[in-house]
Amino acid sequence: MSSAVGFLDITIAIALVALAIGQIMCVVRLLIGPTSADRILALDTLVINALGIIVVLGISKGFKIYFEVSLLVAMLGFVSTVALTRFILRGDIIE
Template sequence: MIEAALIFAFVCFGLGTLLCLWRVMTGPEVADRILALDTMVINVIAVLILYGIWQGTAIYYEASMLVAMVGFVSTVAYCRFTLRGDIIE
């Protein structure tokens, strides 16, 4: 039963990632693209955690934490660049 739930969750998060990728490519504004990239990071984190549950190992949880940190820093950097035109003052 858990396998069916994991497959359903993989399909849902995969579809969400593809829709976010579509928004990144066709977003009308830069802010929409930044939000779509941030949502893609969240979907990738969820897929990594699901894969860790499926494999029964904890290494994917640590990888998801690394992706979360990199995703947060990249979102802040994109927003600062959009607002100020410079990342480092």
């Protein structure tokens, strides 16, 4: 049984490292992105990576509230991506 717990800890650590590397790469794309579409995509990917980090932390800590928080972050990320895209394309968010 103890080997299964060790395997889960190693898997969680690898997942967190991979998600952190993804976050760093998205921040780089956000800073040097040549177009606004690259920056919007980087922000959306930052939200997705943040969701992954929240879910992995929820698995490691064992609290169910992390999964509800991830749903809220997903909804806010989707709405903010759509709003920013509409603002860049049309110059106005609400018609």
